[in-house]
Amino acid sequence: MIAILQFLGTNCEYDVEYAFSLLDAPTTIVWHKETSLPKDTKLVVIPGGFSYGDYLRSGAIARFSPIMKAVIEFADKGGYVLGICNGFQILLESGLLPGAMKRNENLHFISKDSNLKVIHNDNVFLSKFLPGEIVKIPIAHADGNYYIDDKGLEELRENHQILLEYVENPNGSVSNIAGVCNKQKNVFGLMPHPERAIEKTLGQDIGLKMLEGFVRVL
Known part of the structure; x- marks a missing residue:
């Protein structure tokens, strides 16, 4: 089961739901005030949008929503996010x-x-791609300028935590970074929207190949 979170201001949860339906993957949308995830959850997806209107900082208020405690516990036990x-x-x-x-x-x-x-493709998310492969994915953000200090950047490189880099940096991100994962390679984050690149009639379907990497863990 894929649990797709829904916050006040989220606007991509149904896009994600539709994308995984094309892969015949079961999904459920979980409201942010819930305190637990469905028991059979194998993957949590936190979709795009403007949670709490991006007030204070993007994601800063949503981080304190009740469901996030369950997500943190899930991730700490090795669950995919x-x-x-x-x-x-x-x-x-x-x-x-x-x-x-x-x-x-x-x-x-x-x-x-x-x-x-x-x-890097030594992770479930990008396991179907080759290092150096170029993919085209839509972006849509105002706060996408990723920052990490020099020591942190070196750790990302050493541990193969950098997933994707922009070919042409649109936002000023350090080292052109567009997506990273944690050291355990079970938590993934990226600014581009793979769920908006899932049908050739809309331009490209390469995003579906990205999401497909998670299907084998369900």
């Missing part, structure tokens, strides 16, 4: 992923297709 865009920001605020997110370097909201380079 995927954060997309605002979901990535929530994972950073929760301490489940290293680093922080800042306002885009140009201070504007960016919405466009973005070419990404696969950096």
Whole structure:
């Protein structure tokens, strides 16, 4: 079962639900005030949007929603968690992923297709890709400027935690980083939206291949 979280201001939960339906994967949407995840949960997805209107900082308030305690416990026990865009920001605020997110370097909201380079594939999320492979995935964010200090960046590199890098950096992210995972490789976060690249009639379906990596753990 895939548990898809829903916060006040989330706007991509049904896109994620539809994407996994194309992979015949069972899903359920979990309201943020719930205090536990469904017992058969194998993957938690925190989708994009503007939880709590992005007030204070993106993801800073959602991090304290009741369901996040259950998500942190789930992740600490090795459960798989995927954060997309605002979901990535929530994972950073929760301490489940290293680093922080800042306002885009140009201070504007960016919405466009973005070419990404696969950096490491020794993880379930990108297991169907090759290192160096270029994929095109939409981005849509105002606070996508990923930051981590030099020591943290070196650790990301040493532990193969950098998942994706922008071919052309749109937001000022350190080392062009578009997505990272934790050391245990069970918590993943990325700013691009794979659930918006799942049908060729809409441009490309490469995002479905990304999400497919999780199906084998269900």
